[in-house]
Amino acid sequence: MWWIPTAEAQSFMPPAATQIAENVDTLYGFLLISSLVSFVLLMGSLAYFVNKYRRKTDSDKTAYITHDYRLEFLWSFIPFVIFMICFAWGAKIYLDMRAVPEAALQIHVVAKKWDWEFIYKNGRKITSDVDDEGNKVPATMVIPVNKPAQMIMTSTKVNPADKKDRAVLHSFFVPAFRVKQDIVPGRYTQLSFTPTKEGTFWIFCTEYCGTGHSNMMGRVKVVSEQAFNDWVIGDESGGPKELSLADKGKEIYKTRACIGCHSLNGSKMTGPTWKGLYGSDRVFADGSTGKADDNYLRESVLNSNAKIVKGYQPNQMPAYQGQLTDEDVTAVIEFIKSVK
Amino acid sequence: MSEGKNYINQEAGLMSWLTSRDHKRIGLLYFYSIGFFFFIGGVLAMLIRTELFRSGNLFDPALYNRFMTYHGVIMVFFVIVPGIPAILGNIIMPLHLGARDVAFPTVNLMSWYCYVGGAILAFWSIFLGGADTGWTFYTPYSINFSGANITAALAAFVAGFSSILTGVNFVATVHKLRCPGMTMKRITLFTWSLYATAILQVLATPVVGITVLLLVMENIFGIGIFDPEMGGDPVLFQHFFWFYSHPAVYIMILPAMGIISELITTFSRKTIFGYTAIAYSSLAIAGVSFLVWGHHMFTSSQSEVAAVVFSVITMLVGVPTAIKTFNWVATLYKGSIQMQSPMLYALGFMFIFTIGGVTGIFLSTIATDIHFHDTYFVVAHFHYVMVGGTLMAIMGGAYYWFPKITGRMFSEPWARMSWVFIFVGFNVTFFPQFVLGAMGMPRRYADYLPAFESLNQISSLGSYMIGTGFLIALYTFVQGAYRGEEAGMNPWGSKTLEWTIPSPPPHENFEEIPTVTAGPYEYR
Ligand SMILES: [Cu+2]
Ligand SMILES: [Cu+2]
Numbered sequence: 001m002w003w004i005p006t007a008e009a010q011s012f013m014p015p016a017a018t019q020i021a022e023n024v025d026t027l028y029g030f031l032l033i034s035s036l037v038s039f040v041l042l043m044g045s046l047a048y049f050v051n052k053y054r055r056k057t058d059s060d061k062t063a064y065i066t067h068d069y070r071l072e073f074l075w076s077f078i079p080f081v082i083f084m085i086c087f088a089w090g091a092k093i094y095l096d097m098r099a100v101p102e103a104a105l106q107i108h109v110v111a112k113k114w115d116w117e118f119i120y121k122n123g124r125k126i127t128s129d130v131d132d133e134g135n136k137v138p139a140t141m142v143i144p145v146n147k148p149a150q151m152i153m154t155s156t157k158v159n160p161a162d163k164k165d166r167a168v169l170h171s172f173f174v175p176a177f178r179v180k181q182d183i184v185p186g187r188y189t190q191l192s193f194t195p196t197k198e199g200t201f202w203i204f205c206t207e208y209c210g211t212g213h214s215n216m217m218g219r220v221k222v223v224s225e226q227a228f229n230d231w232v233i234g235d236e237s238g239g240p241k242e243l244s245l246a247d248k249g250k251e252i253y254k255t256r257a258c259i260g261c262h263s264l265n266g267s268k269m270t271g272p273t274w275k276g277l278y279g280s281d282r283v284f285a286d287g288s289t290g291k292a293d294d295n296y297l298r299e300s301v302l303n304s305n306a307k308i309v310k311g312y313q314p315n316q317m318p319a320y321q322g323q324l325t326d327e328d329v330t331a332v333i334e335f336i337k338s339v340k
Numbered sequence: 341m342s343e344g345k346n347y348i349n350q351e352a353g354l355m356s357w358l359t360s361r362d363h364k365r366i367g368l369l370y371f372y373s374i375g376f377f378f379f380i381g382g383v384l385a386m387l388i389r390t391e392l393f394r395s396g397n398l399f400d401p402a403l404y405n406r407f408m409t410y411h412g413v414i415m416v417f418f419v420i421v422p423g424i425p426a427i428l429g430n431i432i433m434p435l436h437l438g439a440r441d442v443a444f445p446t447v448n449l450m451s452w453y454c455y456v457g458g459a460i461l462a463f464w465s466i467f468l469g470g471a472d473t474g475w476t477f478y479t480p481y482s483i484n485f486s487g488a489n490i491t492a493a494l495a496a497f498v499a500g501f502s503s504i505l506t507g508v509n510f511v512a513t514v515h516k517l518r519c520p521g522m523t524m525k526r527i528t529l530f531t532w533s534l535y536a537t538a539i540l541q542v543l544a545t546p547v548v549g550i551t552v553l554l555l556v557m558e559n560i561f562g563i564g565i566f567d568p569e570m571g572g573d574p575v576l577f578q579h580f581f582w583f584y585s586h587p588a589v590y591i592m593i594l595p596a597m598g599i600i601s602e603l604i605t606t607f608s609r610k611t612i613f614g615y616t617a618i619a620y621s622s623l624a625i626a627g628v629s630f631l632v633w634g635h636h637m638f639t640s641s642q643s644e645v646a647a648v649v650f651s652v653i654t655m656l657v658g659v660p661t662a663i664k665t666f667n668w669v670a671t672l673y674k675g676s677i678q679m680q681s682p683m684l685y686a687l688g689f690m691f692i693f694t695i696g697g698v699t700g701i702f703l704s705t706i707a708t709d710i711h712f713h714d715t716y717f718v719v720a721h722f723h724y725v726m727v728g729g730t731l732m733a734i735m736g737g738a739y740y741w742f743p744k745i746t747g748r749m750f751s752e753p754w755a756r757m758s759w760v761f762i763f764v765g766f767n768v769t770f771f772p773q774f775v776l777g778a779m780g781m782p783r784r785y786a787d788y789l790p791a792f793e794s795l796n797q798i799s800s801l802g803s804y805m806i807g808t809g810f811l812i813a814l815y816t817f818v819q820g821a822y823r824g825e826e827a828g829m830n831p832w833g834s835k836t837l838e839w840t841i842p843s844p845p846p847h848e849n850f851e852e853i854p855t856v857t858a859g860p861y862e863y864r
Binding site: 012013014023024027028031035038039042043045046049050053054055056060061062063064065066067068071072075076079080083084086087089090091092093094095097098166167168169171173175178179180181182184185186187189202204205206207208209210211212213214215303 | 405473481569571573574575609610614615616638639640641644648651652656658659673674676678679687690694695698699706707710714715775778782784786787788863
């Protein structure tokens with residue numbers, strides 16, 4: 001369709017750096033053209049009528065036309081059909097956008113007032129910085145081109161000790177990828193994308209979060225796979241290497257008593273084993289079922305009584321709400337993921 | 341002023357106004373109070389645009405956030421939601437029905453006092469430090485302990501009662517006070533739209549009331565409802581909020597559509613095309629509008645299934661809206677069209693509202709909404725619908741009924757000039773914002789990247805044009821009310837009942853209750 005590239009060139013959308021973004025732009029081109037056509041038709045006939053039927057004398061008589069059902073049906077039906085096309089097309093792209101690709105590179109995104117943090121599985125943590133002139137250097141996430149990446153996102157408080165402070169909503173928006181997902185305190189939300197172009201793109205916070213909302217920017221830098229591998233292994237800062245998330249989780253497993261009730265080898269103790277737990281189907285005492293995904297594990301760790309695994313007793317496991325930080329919980333979950 | 345007694349000179353003194361149960365006087369009370377808020381909201385809008393004129397910070401971001409919040413709260417809850425029903429609805433609707441007043445005149449006065457109560461709370465919240473949550477009061481941000489956020493939310497709650505009371509009153513009036521011969525198929529389309537609106541007001545407003553109460557209880561008693569730290573769910577608040585606020589969008593726009601129907605028929609001196617379709621499409625919009633709130637939450641972490649369902653239902657709302665627009669254009673066909681200033685506003689409405697409508701489709705299509713959500717594209721869209729739509733209609737309606745309400749004519753050249761400034765200024769302000777949104781500029785930003793600067797400057801200049809336009813309109817109103825020529829009973833040659841009585845109308849409108857034998861738009 002020849003008009004779609006034309007529409008895109010005039011669309012003012014930022015450069016598209018994923019396949020999904022290109023699909024969104026094609027749909028956007030369709031919307032732009034069809035609304036332009038309907039607008040011109042409608043305003044054109046309005047202008048034509050206003051011009052042609054201008055009042056001539058004060059005693060003008062007008063035609064007494066009350067309705068025309070065929071015409072009215074037609075102009076209800078045609079928009080209806082167009083709207084349904086828009087809907088179906090949009091829903092299709094949306095579902096593709098939300099599907100989690102296999103073997104995606106998982107990165108933990110931590111949003112807080114008013115900055116981003118990106119934590120890789122190997123423990124590498126990217127935060128914003130300040131340059132010599134005192135200007136903020138936004139946190140820059142690095143990902144390889146043509147490889148799916150999945151963001152696992154959570155919002156935390158700046159100061160966990162402050163009772164009055166709250167973790168608030170944020171939203172992760174990369175215009176070049178045409179994706180956006182709110183980050184909700186108290187749970188994980190996820191978002192994935194597969195960049196097809198190298199380059200550095202903006203990340204904006206698009207859910208109002210207070211005074212520093214408009215400065216809550218980050219960047220995502222898409223590099224070749226080779227460059228990514230070098231980057232992720234080499235520690236540019238040269239400082240002491242951090243524990244990987246899973247190792248940190250293992251520490252917590254050993255030091256925070258989980259080890260007393262949860263085995264790693266499949267044997268049953270006071271609590272269920274963690275072997276093969278991640279992603280498995282769970283059956284609960286009340287007969288309902290669910291999948292052991294990040295949000296389920298988070299809830300189980302913080303408030304295990306919310307869902308009781310079938311065959312186990314409630315009120316055995318202490319509630320860790322307020323005991324473990326958001327980052328601890330993420331680390332434990334990464335550890336559970338590693339126990340296959 | 342014409343001979344004899346009318347509702348304005350019937351009684352004198354401030355008290356006679358503050359205790360009046362005459363629907364026309366209450367309408368004017370609303371006019372003054374809403375006009376006052378509109379002025380404040382407008383000044384805030386220009387402060388916002390002044391901050392955004394350049395990249396970088398002119399005001400402290402915390403102050404900017406308060407400008408942005410009060411602009412939204414005031415314009416939504418104190419101007420556009422009550423606007424048309426409380427001012428023009430109050431004054432005109434009983435006249436359209438051939439009634440002496442609304443069904444419950446005392447309740448009508450009470451609704452004004454609720455409005456004033458809400459207004460006082462809104463001011464009080466400023467002294468508590470000022471709310472900075474945005475007009476949506478999203479949790480958990482709004483859960484803080486300064487009290488300003490909660491007080492501002494309470495202000496919306498109290499003002500909500502004014503809306504509910506007006507709604508109840510209008511439903512009762514339409515059902516009970518139609519004059520002999522006035523069947524439901526003979527009431528004006530303005531009345532139909534107010535009727536559909538009144539149903540929304542009565543059914544939807546309590547939800548926002550309950551939500552605010554839950555917020556207050558959570559704050560005071562520490563019951564975990566929305567606060568994740570107490571086991572609550574912050575997204576639940578969004579569901580509650582939009583369950584009201586989406587229908588509220590139609591509370592704002594339906595009466596505007598009603599006014600447009602009146603203006604188009606009068607100034608093309610032609611019967612309306614598709615009376616039934618227009619009347620029933622109002623009801624259809626009102627009904628479906630309760631089922632689409634999730635389209636504000638496509639990125640909120642609601643399930644994918646929910647998103648898809650909300651998207652398809654939202655598309656359905658587009659259909660009755662399109663029907664109305666086509667019917668208005670068809671009404672012009674073979675008419676005798678006169679381009680007086682009220683008609684200019686009606687045509688301006690169609691232009692702006694159509695842009696607002698088609699961009700609505702961009703937003704109800706999920707894939708594109710994900711990109712546009714919470715960017716300036718949305719800001720532009722809802723200003724096109726709510727300001728370009730509702731405000732254009734209010735202005736058109738105000739000029740149209742000005743001679744009836746005051747008994748005098750305004751100056752047509754000045755009125756046209758106000759139209760030029762408002763219409764052009766509006767498009768200059770808001771059209772660039774669509775582009776900014778497509779480029780990815782998020783809303784509620786006190787500062788932005790330099791790449792967004794030039795379009796923001798155009799937008800800011802446009803906002804000053806709008807401001808100038810409204811000042812000219814204000815001058816036109818004042819000048820007309822004091823110095824205008826006598827208008828006579830029916831200056832526009834209109835067919836509806838209000839034009840059969842003197843201008844301004846006497847205290848109880850009709851000396852003798854009329855009997856009607858035909859529909860409202862009998863131009864033959
Ligand atoms: Cu933010
Ligand atoms: Cu909505």
